[in-house]
Amino acid sequence: MxxxxxxxxxxxxxxxxxxxxxxxxxxxxxxxxxxxxxxxxxxxxxxxxxxxxxxxxxxxxxxxxxxxxxxxxxxxxxxxxxxxxxxxxxxxxxxxxxGQPQAHIAVFGAGHVGRALVPLLASLPCKVRWIDSRENEFPEQIPAGVEKVINEEVIDEIADMPAGSYYIVMTHNHQLDLELTAEILKRNDFAYFGLIGSKTKRVKFEHRLRERGFQADVVQRMRCPMGIAEVKGKLPVEIAISIAGEVVATYNASFGQEVKKGETVARLIPSSRREQA
Incomplete structure (x- = not known):
């Protein structure tokens, strides 16, 4: 060879x-x-x-x-x-x-935005795990270098990610989104955590997370809405480009730095103002 x-x-x-x-x-x-x-x-x-x-x-x-x-x-x-x-x-x-991965990324959800986002992430120097419980939601062809994970208990996959990982949550179920969010925030050792949704969804999640005992500074690390606000549009590919841009901005700003528990690594990224579905 x-x-x-x-x-x-x-x-x-x-x-x-x-x-x-x-x-x-x-x-x-x-x-x-x-x-x-x-x-x-x-x-x-x-x-x-x-x-x-x-x-x-x-x-x-x-x-x-x-x-x-x-x-x-x-x-x-x-x-x-x-x-x-x-x-x-x-x-x-x-x-x-x-081939040194800039980021280890777990993408939860194989819906329309997930199917638009994962090929973009696969073209970056990232190691991507694409996770869903519904096998029929995945496309027939999975991008090279992407690990497809089918698990009825998708929350269990969080424990397998290394410290400093990136998490992108965009499942078909708001309650599942909440449970994933709680588990990711409980670890609190991520470089980036983005949750798809509107500002209204964020307010609801913040209230429920406070009820579970999460401190405000921990919840604040969650990016919701996620993505770069300057990238407008509602199409799945437009949302995907916005999210991918935020991922790139995060690892460019922080790669090689030690991720300490509770540290906000995405501090250099402007807050997103776009409402997401």
Whole structure:
């Protein structure tokens, strides 16, 4: 399998990797500029010539994966005794992170807006779980990289999401929306939580959540209505674009920051004014 095929396969499966490329080599070395190696957390594909240089490059790549770095990196290795070479010289190596998800997203609801939204999210550097109890609501073709989850007890899926996840709730049932909201707010470790609905729905939910003992500062973290207000329209795709834009704005503003319990990460996003169905 070529490195191109390997990258495509890893992207399809949502597995992060680092593409390592020899950019320039000087001196009497057996390495060829343009040689590539793909490094994942537990495997390597292709080679940049083996030896100590490849070992060091693999270590740097895995450090980048562990830190979830999104930045490309150039390293200049001086060849000689330190790299086990008999001759001097230098090699410049480019490290390019690939497929590192900016956000882990749980989308609850496979209705009209969900079907418009999920393909947009799938085209972003995000890991998406699409959750509903109704199998017949999902389209026949699920976007590549999206995990379809059918569960009669959709609330149970919240516990499986990592800290700092994004939650988008847009089910067919207001009571289910409320129960999902309560469970997400109970965790209170999310980077983003959006609930589809109008300002009236928000007021009703806030009242019911207060009755359940939730503090105002916790409830305030809920985005309802969700989406960027400047994106107008009532069509499912228009609402979906608005929500996707808010997701992008959130992870651009906060990715790489530790999400502390109760912290409002979406603080840089303007409040939405659009009424949602």
């Amino acid at each position: 070529s490195w191109i095929s390997t990258l495509a396969d890893l992207q399809q499966r949502g597995e992060p990797c680092v593409l390592v490329t020899i950019i320039e080599e000087r001196g009497s070395t057996p390495r060829n500029a343009g040689s590539k190696m793909v490094v994942t957390a537990d495997r390597i594909f292709e080679t940049i010539g083996g030896g100590h240089l490849e070992f060091k490059a693999m270590g740097i790549a895995r450090e980048m994966l562990e830190s979830r770095s999104q930045d490309t990196r150039l390293e200049r290795f001086s060849l000689g005794a330190s790299l086990g070479q008999c001759c001097g010289g230098a090699t410049v190596v480019l490290f390019e992170p690939m």
